[in-house]
Amino acid sequence: MEYMILIHEGETAETPQPGSPGFETYMADWMAYNQKLIDGGNFIGAGRLQPSLTATTLKRSSGADQLIDGPFAETKEQLGGYYLVTAADLDEALSLAAAMPIDDVTLEVRPIAFRPEAL
Numbered sequence: 001m002e003y004m005i006l007i008h009e010g011e012t013a014e015t016p017q018p019g020s021p022g023f024e025t026y027m028a029d030w031m032a033y034n035q036k037l038i039d040g041g042n043f044i045g046a047g048r049l050q051p052s053l054t055a056t057t058l059k060r061s062s063g064a065d066q067l068i069d070g071p072f073a074e075t076k077e078q079l080g081g082y083y084l085v086t087a088a089d090l091d092e093a094l095s096l097a098a099a100m101p102i103d104d105v106t107l108e109v110r111p112i113a114f115r116p117e118a119l
Contacts, residue, residue: 002112003093005083029101048081
């Protein structure tokens with residue numbers, strides 16, 4: 001079964017940017033985590049999102065579209081990234097999420113209902 005692991009985090013945390021001091025050290029744990037998923041046959045895809053201030057939300061109501069600058073919900077934590085994994089069951093998906101090298105975060109694990117390219 002496929003699961004989406006949604007990474008909700010505060011945007012005030014400073015993460016090293018490519019080329020900055022500490023970036024390679026910061027990324028080493030993430031690359032090891034990615035390799036663990038790949039080696040275990042769990043990795044499908046992943047991505048880190050730009051900050052929520054770069055978001056544009058399209059809201060549709062009664063056939064009318066409205067564009068809104070910013071994310072859908074104004075909350076303390078924002079969707080910062082995701083992993084799409086394959087796991088035998090929810091327990092394995094939760095174990096994969098728990099192994100993620102990140103602190104002060106909320107990880108939402110949700111089964112994928114349908115993904116056309118997986119057929």
